[in-house]
């Protein structure tokens with residue numbers, strides 16, 4: 001009689017051998033590229049990503065720095081999924097121009113986003129991108145600046161209660177500002193995140209993202225049949241259902257509004273992105289998916305970008321002085337709110353935000369799945385079926401492209417008429433909004449929102465560094481928090 005334990009071990013061994021045979025080309029690639037960190041059986045390098053968002057970001061940084069030392073590439077195994085971590089723009093460009101699939105890491109978000117364009121397979125993504133892109137025209141974005149400006153005024157008013165007092169974290173002010181702006185321009189409703197102490201929708205959204213981001217990098221949580229037994233899954237599903245119910249109610253309300261407007265021959269009210277999506281050929285389900293993508297992709301990213309910029313302004317007072325002088329040249333002593341036409345005049349502020357996103361890119365790492373072999377200029381072939389993790393954080397600090405002073409905060413790099421040669425010639429070396437056909441659809445929106453909020457604050461307050469031991473602001477994977485406090 002054969003022992004059942006023996007049988008289990010035998011089946012497991014056969015499965016491992018089969019898997020190694022299946023992955024033989026990828027294993028050869030990973031050995032050719034190498035990694036200084038040992039990959040453990042079953043979980044690969046997953047053990048380095050256990051812990052909270054800050055721990056995960058630390059692990060991503062380690063792999064990014066390792067890639068830079070190793071000619072722009074290093075190997076990373078998450079379970080049986082292999083990724084080449086990339087910190088060289090030449091390699092990133094070769095992949096991002098041709099490989100547009102996102103792969104497993106992002107697929108965990110399909111539980112919430114379904115086939116939303118942020119994660120959808122290329123055949124679904126392409127037609128949706130075509131439908132959504134025209135809604136981000138300059139004319140529509142300029143109309144949104146009114147919302148950014150009103151919400152920025154609320155943000156600045158709220159800061160009055162903490163100004164001149166103790167050190168505080170500016171993060172929650174930007175994240176609620178951003179949520180208010182994104183919901184108003186996307187959904188066409190005011191969620192009052194800045195005013196309410198608790199919003200069930202926002203709470204569900206935040207908790208959902210936190211749990212899913214943790215699952216993304218922890219292969220032991222990937223197997224759905226097992227994950228379904230864990231308490232996190234029940235919580236995740238409850239949050240998702242709350243989010244869906246909330247969005248579905250708004251969609252129904254907007255459909256009714258549209259019907260009434262058609263009966264009354266239309267009205268002049270400002271249109272949200274959801275209004276625009278409802279005039280497209282998308283079904284109700286697809287509209288929900290795309291609306292959620294916009295809220296997810298648009299809210300935290302802009303908040304992180306603005307919060308890091310505020311922290312850096314507080315630490316570099318000469319840069320803040322120059323931002324203030326530029327604002328004074330545009331607004332003088334007037335108290336009027338920021339308007340769309342002002343934003344294009346704020347060239348120095350724009351350079352500051354860009355330099356801040358170079359050092360602290362809100363989306364620090366992005367993923368691609370290779371659906372074909374990619375032969376690199378070095379002659380190495382990245383193998384079909386493997387993944388690529390473009391480490392934007394490390395790429396933006398790669399001294400080969402940004403010089404020996406890559407770690408320094410120097411906004412002049414981004415001044416249009418600058419004689420500064422420190423800005424690299426290769427376009428892909430700077431990609432906070434990604435690169436290639438699948439880049440960020442909301443980059444102008446994001447820049448306008450961040451500029452409006454920062455301009456409003458710097459006109460009213462002076463940002464001072466935290467009364468804590470000096471420490472550069474630091475990232476967390478998923479939510480990239482501005483952890484160094486700022487005083488006003």
Ligand code: HEM
Pocket residue numbers: 117118119125129182293294295297298299301302303305361362363366367432433434435438439440441442443445446447
């Ligand atoms: C500072 C602000 C922002 C940053 C840094 C940022 C960054 C990014 C990045 C890096 C990607 C590409 C991910 C990838 O290649 O896998 C992306 C995609 C996307 N972003 Fe943004 N984003 C910002 C703001 C926004 C805003 C405000 C919106 C919309 C309101 C938005 C909507 C999207 C959408 C829809 C995609 C998916 C595009 C596609 O796959 O076709 N983003 N974003």
